Amino acid sequence: MAESHFLDEPGLPSPADPLGPLGPEAAAVAVTVAVPVMRGQTRWRLLLRRPTFGVGAGILLFWVICAIFGHAFAPDNPLAQQLLSANAAPSGSHWFGTDPLGRDVLSRVIVGARDILVITPLATVLGTIGGTALGLAMGYFGGAIDLIAGRLVEAVLAIPAVIIAFLFVVALGPSTTTLIIVIGLIFTPLIARTVRAAVLTERNLDYLSSARLLGENPVRIMFGEILPNVMPAILVEFTVRLGYAVFTVATLSFLGFGVQPPTPDWGADIAANYSGLLAGYWWQTLFPALAIASLVTAVNLITDAIEQVLNA
Amino acid sequence: MVTFLARRLGLMVLTLWIISLIVFFAGQILPGDPGRAILGPFAAKSAVQVLDTQLGVNRPLLTRYLSWVSGLLHGNMGTSYSYRTAVEPFIRAALINSVKLALLAFVIVVPLGILGGVIAALNVGRAVDRIISVTGLSLSAMPEFVTGIVLIVVFGVELKVLPVTASAGAGAGDLTQFRHLILPAIPLVFILFGYIARMARAGTIEALNSDYARTAVLKGLPRVTVIRRHILRNSLLPTITVIATQTGYLIGGLVVVETLFNYQGIGNLIFKAATAKDFPMLEAGVLVIGVVYVLATLAADLLLIALNPRLRAGGQDG
Numbered sequence: 001m002a003e004s005h006f007l008d009e010p011g012l013p014s015p016a017d018p019l020g021p022l023g024p025e026a027a028a029v030a031v032t033v034a035v036p037v038m039r040g041q042t043r044w045r046l047l048l049r050r051p052t053f054g055v056g057a058g059i060l061l062f063w064v065i066c067a068i069f070g071h072a073f074a075p076d077n078p079l080a081q082q083l084l085s086a087n088a089a090p091s092g093s094h095w096f097g098t099d100p101l102g103r104d105v106l107s108r109v110i111v112g113a114r115d116i117l118v119i120t121p122l123a124t125v126l127g128t129i130g131g132t133a134l135g136l137a138m139g140y141f142g143g144a145i146d147l148i149a150g151r152l153v154e155a156v157l158a159i160p161a162v163i164i165a166f167l168f169v170v171a172l173g174p175s176t177t178t179l180i181i182v183i184g185l186i187f188t189p190l191i192a193r194t195v196r197a198a199v200l201t202e203r204n205l206d207y208l209s210s211a212r213l214l215g216e217n218p219v220r221i222m223f224g225e226i227l228p229n230v231m232p233a234i235l236v237e238f239t240v241r242l243g244y245a246v247f248t249v250a251t252l253s254f255l256g257f258g259v260q261p262p263t264p265d266w267g268a269d270i271a272a273n274y275s276g277l278l279a280g281y282w283w284q285t286l287f288p289a290l291a292i293a294s295l296v297t298a299v300n301l302i303t304d305a306i307e308q309v310l311n312a
Numbered sequence: 313m314v315t316f317l318a319r320r321l322g323l324m325v326l327t328l329w330i331i332s333l334i335v336f337f338a339g340q341i342l343p344g345d346p347g348r349a350i351l352g353p354f355a356a357k358s359a360v361q362v363l364d365t366q367l368g369v370n371r372p373l374l375t376r377y378l379s380w381v382s383g384l385l386h387g388n389m390g391t392s393y394s395y396r397t398a399v400e401p402f403i404r405a406a407l408i409n410s411v412k413l414a415l416l417a418f419v420i421v422v423p424l425g426i427l428g429g430v431i432a433a434l435n436v437g438r439a440v441d442r443i444i445s446v447t448g449l450s451l452s453a454m455p456e457f458v459t460g461i462v463l464i465v466v467f468g469v470e471l472k473v474l475p476v477t478a479s480a481g482a483g484a485g486d487l488t489q490f491r492h493l494i495l496p497a498i499p500l501v502f503i504l505f506g507y508i509a510r511m512a513r514a515g516t517i518e519a520l521n522s523d524y525a526r527t528a529v530l531k532g533l534p535r536v537t538v539i540r541r542h543i544l545r546n547s548l549l550p551t552i553t554v555i556a557t558q559t560g561y562l563i564g565g566l567v568v569v570e571t572l573f574n575y576q577g578i579g580n581l582i583f584k585a586a587t588a589k590d591f592p593m594l595e596a597g598v599l600v601i602g603v604v605y606v607l608a609t610l611a612a613d614l615l616l617i618a619l620n621p622r623l624r625a626g627g628q629d630g
Contacts, residue, residue, distance in 0.1 A: 052446070151323065155330035157557075158605040159598060160564020163582065167335070167598055170586045171342035243453045251568055254457045255583060267455070274461055274572075277469060286465075289458045296453045304446055 047309045056301030059294050066110045067117040076104035078111040078264045087276070090283050097283035099273055109287050112264040115176060116253075116295070120245035123180045127187025128238050134188060135195025136222040136230075139203060146196070153189040161186050161244065162251050169257045179258060183248055187241050191234075198233035202226055232310045239303040243296060250292050266292045320613065324606055331602040332384070336377055339595035340369070346591060350393055367393075384599070390592035394585070399596045402581060407600060410570070410577035414562050416493050417500035418555070425505050426551060429512025430544070436517055445513070448506030456499040456568040463495055464572075477574050496573040500565050504558050511554040515547030522546070549620055556612030563601045 047053050075095070082102035090097040096105035138146045156164065161183075168182045202208065211221050252258035253267030261268055266288035273284035340346075347363035348355070364370045368379070383390065392399045432444040451459070468476035474495045519525055520543060528538045566579030574580070578597055585593035 151326045151330050154323075154327040154606075155334060155602070158327065158331055158602040159334075160561050160601070162564045162567060163598055163601060164334070164338075166567070166582070166586060167338045167594065168342065170589065170594065171338050171591075247453055247455050250455045251457065254455065254568065255571065255586075257586070267457075270457065270461065274457075274464075277461070277465055282465060285461055289461060292458055293454060296455075297450045300446070300449045300453055304449065 043309055047305055050305040050308065052301045052308075053305035056298040056305065059298035060302065063113045063117060063291075063295055063298070066113040068114075070111040070113060074104075074107035074110045076107040078103060078107040079262055080104075087279075087281050087284075096287045097281075099269070099284045100276065100281075105284055105287055108264040108269055109266070109291050112266045112269065112288065112291065113295075115259045115263060115265055116246065116249050116267075119176055119179050119183070119249050119259075120242060123183035123249075124187065124238060124242045124245050126180065126184030127191050127241060128234065130184065130188035131191025131237075132195050132227070132234055134192035136199055136226060138192060139196040139199025140218065140222050140226065149189070149192065153193050156186060156189045157193075161190075161248055165248055165252060166255070166257060169252060174252075174257050174260060176259075179249060179252065183245055187245070191237055191241060194237045195230060195234060198230040199226055202229050236303065236307055236310065239299065239306055243299040243303060246292070246296055246299060320610070324610060327606055328603065331599065331606075332381060335595050335599050335602070336380060339591045339598075340376065340380070341373065343589070343591060345369075346393065350589070367391075389596040389599070392585075392590055392593045394588045394590040394593070399593050402593065403578070403596050403600055406576060406578040406581040406597075409575065410563065410566055410579065413493055413496060413566065413570070413575065413577060414500070414559075416490075417497040417504065417562065420497060421501040421504045421508060422555060424501070425508025426512045426548065428505065428509035429514075429551075430516050430539075430547070432509065433513045433516030433520065433547075434539070436513075441513075444509060448509045450506075451502040452504075452506030454502065456503060456565045457572055459499040459502050460496070460569060460572045463498055467495060496569050496575060499569050500562055503565050504562060507554055507558055508551060511551045512547060515550045516543055519543045519546040549616060552616055552619070553609075553612050556608045559605055559608040563604065 080103060082098070084102065085094070085098055086100055086102040088094055088098040088102075094104050094106065096109060099105055099108070134149060138149050164186050165179075165182050169178055172178045172182070208221065208225060211225050216225075249258055250267040253265050254271045256268070256271060259265035259268050261272065269288045270285050270292075273281065276284050345360065345364065346367055346369050347360040351360055351363060361370075369376065371379075380390070387400065389399045389403065391397065392402070395402070428444050428448065432441040435441045464476050467474045475492045476495065477492065525538060525542050528542045529535075533541075563578065566577055567583055568579070569575070570577040570580035571583050578600065582594060582597040582601075585591075585597060
C-alpha cells in the first residue's frame with residue numbers, strides 16, 4: 001500500500017503518531033479513492049470535491065437565485081424613490097444604504113443580478129454554438145475555408161471585444177436582445193479558434209481515417225465523431241467566455257450602452273453613483289462593485305476547477 | 313524567409329481589409345440615416361435630405377465604401393459630424409496620449425507578470441502557484457472600472473497620495489504628468505498581469521521539463537544558474553507574443569480607464585464619439601486600434617524570429 005507515501009504528506013499523521021486523530025480506517029479510505037480511470041462520472045465527482053468549484057458554484061447559485069426570485073425577497077422595491085432618505089448610510093433599515101434618489105441599494109444589488117445573468121449565458125451559448133460549428137468546419141476541411149475564416153478570427157481579435165460591441169451597440173441602440181446577439185457574434189470566431197485547434201489534434205487519429213474510409217459524410221464525422229472528443233475543450237472555452245461576457249456586459253453598462261436605467265444593474269448603478277465617492281457615499285458604488293467582482297471570481301473559480309479536473 | 317515574410321504581409325493586408333468591412337458595416341450601414349441622427353427626430357425631411365447629400369451618404373453602398381477606403385489610404389479618415397472638421401488631428405493627439413499611458417502600464421506589468429509566472433512555475437501545484445494563477449485570472453477578468461474605482465477611493469480619496477485625474481493640465485512638468493498617470497495605469501496592469509504570468513508560467517514549466525534543463529541540473533550547475541541561463545531564455549519567447557496580442561486588449565481597457573480618469577486618449581475619444589453618435593470619429597478610432605494591433609503582432613512575430621535561432625534557420629528553408 002502507499003501508506004508510507006501518505007505519511008510524508010504534510011498535515012497527515014506523522015510517524016511518531018501513526019494513527020492520528022482518525023485512526024487507520026480513514027487513511028485506508030483516502031488511499032482507495034484515488035482511481036486512475038477518468039470516466040464522465042468520475043470527473044464530475046472529482047469536480048464536486050474541489051473546494052474552488054464548490055465556492056464558485058455556491059456564489060453563482062446565490063446570484064442565480066437573486067436573478068430569478070430577487071423581486072420576491074428584496075427588502076424594498078428597487079425602483080421606489082424616497083427622496084427624504086436619499087444618500088443614507090448603511091443602517092438597520094437600509095443594510096447597504098440608499099442612493100441619491102433614496103432607493104434601497106441592497107434591493108438594487110439583488111435585483112440587478114437579473115439582466116446580466118440573462119444576457120451573459122445566452123450570449124455565450126450563442127457564441128459557443130456558432131463557434132463550435134465554424135471551428136469544426138475550419139479544422140476538418142482546412143484549405144480555403146480555414147484561410148478565410150482564419151482572417152475573420154484575426155480581424156475580430158484585432159479589435160477588443162468591448163470596442164466592437166460598443167460600435168455595434170451604438171449603431172443598433174442598446175437592448176437586451178442587441179447585447180446578446182452582438183456579444184454572441186463577437187464570441188463566435190474567438191471560440192471557433194479554440195475548437196479548430198482542438199480538432200487539428202484529433203484530425204489525423206485512426207478513428208477518423210476509418211470513419212472517412214467507411215464513407216461517412218463529413219457532417220456526421222464532424223458532429224458524431226469529432227465533437228464528443230473535443231467537448232472538454234469546448235466546455236473550458238465556454239466557462240472562460242462566460243467570464244469575458246460578464247466583463248463585457250458590465251463594462252458596456254458602465255459606459256451607458258448596456259442595461260438602461262432605471263432598471264437596476266450593477267455597472268449602470270456604479271456609473272450613476274461613482275461621483276458620489278468624493279462626497280463620501282461609498283456604499284452606493286462599493287456594493288454593486290463587490291457584486292460584479294464576486295460574480296467574475298465565481299465564474300473563474302469554476303473555470304479553474306474544470307480545467308484542473310480535465311487536465312488531471 | 314522572403315516567402316514567409318511575403319505571406320505574413322499578405323495575410324496582414326487581408327485581415328486589415330476584413331477589419332475595414334466590419335467597421336464600415338457597423339459604422340455606416342447599421343445606424344441607418346446619419347442626417348436624421350444628427351438633426352434629430354423633429355427636423356424637416358428636406359433638411360435631412362440636404363445634409364445627407366452634403367455628407368455623401370445617399371450614394372450607393374459600394375461607391376461609399378470605395379471612396380471611404382481610398383480616403384483612408386490617402387490618410388483622409390473622414391469628417392467629424394460633431395466638429396465638422398477632419399478627424400485626423402483629434403485621432404493623432406489622442407493616440408499620443410494613449411501611448412504614454414499604455415507604455416507606463418507595460419513598463420510596470422511586463423517584469424511583474426514574468427516574475428509572477430516564473431515563481432508560480434517553480435512552485436507548480438503548490439499553494440503559491442494556485443494563489444498567483446487564480447489571483448491573476450480574477451484580476452484579468454475584473455472590469456477596469458471596478459478596480460479603478462477602488463483605487464480612486466483608496467489612494468485618491470482616503471489616503472490622498474495620488475491625483476485622481478489623469479491629465480496634469482497644461483504646462484505641467486513631465487514628472488507631474490507621470491504622477492498623474494500612475495493611478496490610471498494600475499487597472500491596466502491588473503488586466504494584463506494574469507495573461508503574462510500565465511504564459512510565462514507555461515513557458516517555464518515546459519523549459520523545466522526539457523532535456524537541456526535536466527542535463528544542466530545533472531551536470532551540477534547551481535539551481536539559480538540553471539534558471540537564469542537555461543530556463544528563462546527559453547520560457548520568455550512565447551511571452552513576447554502574448555504581450556503583443558494584449559496590446560489590443562489594453563486599448564480596449566483604455567475606453568473605461570480614460571473615461572473614469574478623464575484622460576484625453578483614444579479610448580475617451582471613442583467614448584465621446586459614441587455618445588454623440590459621431591460615426592466618422594468612432595470608425596476612425598476603432599480602425600486605428602485595429603491597425604495598432606495588427607502592427608504589434610507583426611512586430612512580435614519579427615522579434616520572435618530575430619530572437620529564436622531555430623525559427624531563423626527554419627525560415628531560411630521556406
